[in-house]
Amino acid sequence: MVDKKAILAIVGVPATQRYDTYLGLPALVGKSRTAAFKGILDPAVIQAIPSYCMGIFLLPNDLCSDINSQMRKFWWGHQENGTRINWMSWGKMGMAKASGGMGFRNLNLFNRALLAKQSWRLWKEPESLVVKIMKAKYYPDGSILDAKVGAKPSFAWRSIHSSCDVLKEDLFWRIGNGATV
Template identity: 40%
Template sequence: MFGAQIIHQHERYLGLPPLVGKGKKKAFHQILDQVGRKVAGWKGKLLTTGGREILIKAIAQATSMYMMNCFKLPDSLCNELNSLMRKFWWGQREKERKLAWIAWEKMCTPKAEGGMGFKDLKAFNLALLAKQGWRISQDTDSLAHRVFKAKYFPDSNFLEAQLGKNPSYTWRSLVVAIGVLKRGLR
């Protein structure tokens, strides 16, 4: 009647989904699409192993970093991203299967321990969320701390916070990282 458009899908804000409902994999599927397009565009057979290593570390693993700072990505999405990188590393194309000479978990160990230094995306996601939790717990004057404290832990500190009623997905993600943060505290 007024000429306003009906929005069927919420747009993204700063590249992040504004609402993450029950379809978490769908909300973060953009990452898989981006990495998949980039990996498909690379000519893996023309690159040296050093070139493949740099592309995986600098592009494929860094693409999802911004979202990992704010949200816990679904484990299935992390597994699919790891699979894309693993296939690119070993030179697999589409339906082709090639032999992986070393387990991906071994490839994700630091170079000093005999691995390649690739990131395990699940563990890296939790580490980034724990870093955000540390910032919230230490910088009590920040806007993020004040908002989360008012809504989720008004009578305690961040490390003692509970999930609460009707939490946002950002808060759910940070609560998962509290355990990691507690294990790392000294």
């Protein structure tokens, strides 16, 4: 106990008894994933906060629907006792601007894309500390592309692993100058 007090005094931070979040992300994700991530549903920063979280965790579909609902209410306006005119369908708003849409993201697909980016990093950056840790724990004898979910995985690993199929679908060999493939 003395060591803990000394370290806290040196660092200048208070001790905490609760570990609900760390860097804005849930420290523990239990059975109710929607409850664990409900804190990111803040209308003021509806697209910035989820992007950070989506790069690490696979958000529940109903939470993505709630976020989409908040974006629709903001864009179209919201009245408690009435409806507003929706000048453009939500599907068209999700299309790319170059295709005549507004560029809103499909949050489920965006979430999977960000997780696939993490899978790519785990595949292409073998000297990274996080890669060394994940490899030692989840796929010690192979590649992330061959990894299994395994027994009792963390929610972060389960999330990243769920995107490996996206990575596998879009990988192909590119022949360069003949020295490398």
